[in-house]
Amino acid sequence: MKKIIQITFVFLSMISFAQNEEMIKERGNLSNPKGNIYKSLEVIDQRDDKKIGEMPFGDDQKVKEIIFPGTVNDFLSKWYTDSNHKGGKKELVLVLKTLKAKTGETSGKETEADVEFSAQTFLKEGDRYSFLYKRDTVYSFKSKNISDAVVKNIPIVFAMFVKKTYMKKPGENSVSLDALADYESYVKNNSEVYLNNDFKDGIYLDHQSFLRQIPLQGKYVFERNSKNEVTRAVKDENGKKDKISAHEMFVYIENGKIYKHTFSGFMEVLKNEKGFYLLSNRGYVLPASGSGVFIGVAPGAVGMHTGAAVGLISVFERSIQQRKLKKGELTEIYIDPLTGEYDFSNE
Incomplete structure (x- = not known):
């Protein structure tokens, strides 16, 4: 019993x-x-x-x-x-x-x-x-x-x-x-650009080449508009021109200073003990987005849609510890060491 x-x-x-x-x-x-x-x-x-x-x-x-x-x-x-x-x-x-x-x-x-x-x-x-x-x-x-x-x-x-x-x-x-165990620290401790404060002049088309400090080979000359903003770079070798538009550049480095392409044009990239950052805000570096993101939960499908959608649950994706910025207010927007994407954690 x-x-x-x-x-x-x-x-x-x-x-x-x-x-x-x-x-x-x-x-x-x-x-x-x-x-x-x-x-x-x-x-x-x-x-x-x-x-x-x-x-x-x-x-x-x-x-x-x-x-x-x-x-x-x-x-x-x-x-x-x-x-x-x-x-x-x-x-x-x-x-x-x-x-x-x-x-x-x-x-x-x-x-x-x-x-x-x-x-x-x-x-x-x-x-x-x-x-x-x-x-x-x-x-x-x-x-x-x-x-x-x-x-x-x-x-x-x-x-x-x-x-x-x-x-x-x-x-x-x-x-x-x-x-x-801590891959972000590993990347920072093993990347040329994080280990040094002297950066190689040149054009970098992606985040990986920037980390490794391997710019495009050859002598490129920047072309600028009336505001002295870089619009493209041109290399003329053996009678053949190679043109790189501003939109194709991840960053360029000139006189040891780093400039990153954003929605509002090139902005200077700064460095501190945390990493590389822009002194800006989301509205300057990215184009305006919709009011939110909608994640569909229909059986048999996984969808991600912007705008209004009937029968879907609205979900707004934001960065961890996000806060609202006043219009025009600037903050440190870091460049993620793993992806090269913007990190809006300080907003």
């Missing part, structure tokens, strides 16, 4: 525990539309806190913990395999650094919530890893059923990130597993 009572107690405890959890499920797929080159997806979970968050669910607003079925590696690895039946030859590794969900203010019938997400992906061959992509961002939701919206869209956040990874070419340098 005692054994039966113990078993019953354990069973009831399991039911009670499960009732206090809300499980993340696969939504859509992780298929690679350009052909699968990865035979598997492995997740290295570097989160300091493995708990995603707790939110109120249902009509009774019962607080439940949002969880994966098993580990995050179990969940994504299986989802990837289910989506890609033809095995490739290489391995895809996702390093998860942050996944946090929390509710915010309620206005009328709608409540806000944030999902903080940070991850990196690498191509693995043997015991070497080549960087592919990185994302550090916060997705902000607003819905009447905010908890359901968050749980349904967490897998969509992963799907968008993985599908973006498919479009990326691996970096030229591969590293050991140890470097993945």
Whole structure:
């Protein structure tokens, strides 16, 4: 009798525990539309806190913990395999650094919530890893059923990130597993441009050549407009001209000063102990965007659409710890050492 009572107690405890959890499920797929080159997806979970968050669910607003079925590696690895039946030859590794969900203010019938997400992906061959992509961002939701919206869209956040990874070419340098513990520091400690304060004059077409301080070969002459702004560079060798437009340049360096091409033209790039940055704001460096981003959760599809859309949940993607800037206010906009993209963390 005692054994039966113990078993019953354990069973009831399991039911009670499960009732206090809300499980993340696969939504859509992780298929690679350009052909699968990865035979598997492995997740290295570097989160300091493995708990995603707790939110109120249902009509009774019962607080439940949002969880994966098993580990995050179990969940994504299986989802990837289910989506890609033809095995490739290489391995895809996702390093998860942050996944946090929390509710915010309620206005009328709608409540806000944030999902903080940070991850990196690498191509693995043997015991070497080549960087592919990185994302550090916060997705902000607003819905009447905010908890359901968050749980349904967490897998969509992963799907968008993985599908973006498919479009990326691996970096030229591969590293050991140890470097993945803090890959950003590794890049800074092993890149010419971060190690030195004397920069090589010339034109750099991409972030990688800038990191390695390898400008375009040959003697290019800058052409400027009436405002003395660089419009293009021309190289004339052996009677043949090679023209590089301003839009093709990642940066150019002249007299040891770095200038980056932005939506508003070239701006000087400064350097401090944190890295390289522009003293500007989002409106100057990027073209105006729409009012938000809408993530579709239709069965069997993962879509990302701008503008108004019927039946979709609105979600505004913003940088971690973003704050609103006054019109014309300037801040330090850093250049991400891994991707070369703008980091708006200080806004």
